[in-house]
Amino acid sequence: MRAVRLPDGRDLPVLGLGTWKMGEDRARVADEVRVVQRALDLGITLLDTAEIYASGRSEQVVGEAIAGRRDQVFLVTKVAPSNASRRGTVRACEASLKRLGTEVIDLYLLHWIGGTPIGETIEAFETLKAEGKIRAWGVSNFDTDDLEAMPAGAQCAANQVLYNPRSRGIEHSLIPYCQAHAIPIMAYTPLGQSGQVLDNATIGEIARRHGATPAQVALAWSIRNPGVVTIPKTATLARVEENLGAAELTLTEADLADIDRAFPPPRSKRSLEMI
Numbered sequence: 001m002r003a004v005r006l007p008d009g010r011d012l013p014v015l016g017l018g019t020w021k022m023g024e025d026r027a028r029v030a031d032e033v034r035v036v037q038r039a040l041d042l043g044i045t046l047l048d049t050a051e052i053y054a055s056g057r058s059e060q061v062v063g064e065a066i067a068g069r070r071d072q073v074f075l076v077t078k079v080a081p082s083n084a085s086r087r088g089t090v091r092a093c094e095a096s097l098k099r100l101g102t103e104v105i106d107l108y109l110l111h112w113i114g115g116t117p118i119g120e121t122i123e124a125f126e127t128l129k130a131e132g133k134i135r136a137w138g139v140s141n142f143d144t145d146d147l148e149a150m151p152a153g154a155q156c157a158a159n160q161v162l163y164n165p166r167s168r169g170i171e172h173s174l175i176p177y178c179q180a181h182a183i184p185i186m187a188y189t190p191l192g193q194s195g196q197v198l199d200n201a202t203i204g205e206i207a208r209r210h211g212a213t214p215a216q217v218a219l220a221w222s223i224r225n226p227g228v229v230t231i232p233k234t235a236t237l238a239r240v241e242e243n244l245g246a247a248e249l250t251l252t253e254a255d256l257a258d259i260d261r262a263f264p265p266p267r268s269k270r271s272l273e274m275i
């Protein structure tokens with residue numbers, strides 16, 4: 001699979017698996033573990049979770065799924081802003097490591113900006129890195145001015161933000177900024193919400209042209225630009241393989257122009273959308 005180079009030289013695969021909402025319903029946990037394992041079997045190695053997802057139970061689902069095959073996985077999790085103080089970040093990381101059943105997190109993100117000064121969270125991240133508990137750190141829901149406000153020389157390895165055809169404001173300045181500074185973007189909610197992307201007639205027509213599915217078109221669109229990876233979530237076994245198929249789908253100029261007509265690109269700076 002194509003990959004995006006991280007600042008530290010490691011590769012971030014362009015398509016991973018999100019796990020928001022996994023672990024919320026105990027009756028579904030065994031199926032969710034199987035979905036994550038199926039993803040690994042198929043070669044999807046980038047897994048995204050967060051301490052707040054299902055109050056830690058999403059991390060437990062991931063931990064159960066990767067037991068015995070940790071080496072295959074590029075593991076991403078996030079500290080909540082309410083825990084992002086110097087000591088709070090270290091404590092939160094140690095709790096995540098326990099739930100994930102691992103000794104190291106590949107990429108540890110600040111979930112969104114809260115009240116703690118970013119410099120303090122970064123100091124905690126650097127401590128965790130020096131102790132070998134995380135391999136790299138990054139941020140989520142940061143706009144260009146938030147990135148610019150980080151201390152000079154900060155080793156931010158990624159920015160995870162909302163990105164799908166309905167929410168493409170980041171194309172105006174955040175994507176160019178991140179590309180210029182070699183900060184990979186992780187596109188979250190790439191399939192959109194409430195069917196407004198997948199049920200769109202244009203997306204459906206492009207899918208028909210390629211013998212693909214609307215989800216594959218939306219995902220291929222989200223990773224068409226250099227420096228962007230995507231982390232669709234599914235808890236449905238059959239959809240894991242379907243979504244993986246997007247990594248092989250290349251949209252044509254005509255497809256992209258059709259999507260631009262259906263979902264116009266931003267003409268000016270928009271404030272960062274988040275969910």
Ligand SMILES: NC(=O)c1ccc[n+]([C@@H]2O[C@H](COP(=O)([O-])OP(=O)(O)OC[C@H]3O[C@@H](n4cnc5c(N)ncnc54)[C@H](OP(=O)(O)O)[C@@H]3O)[C@@H](O)[C@H]2O)c1
Binds near residue numbers: 187193216239243
């Ligand atoms: N950093 C942040 O603030 C932030 C915010 C939101 C999300 N995220 C991360 O990004 C991941 C993805 O975002 P998301 O979960 O919000 O949304 P998403 O991946 O865009 O969409 C997930 C929804 O789409 C459905 N789906 C998946 N594959 C499909 C397919 N092939 N055809 C039709 N429907 C399909 C899923 O249903 P089933 O599960 O039933 O298949 C689920 O309801 C999250 O899981 C999380 O890891 C991060």
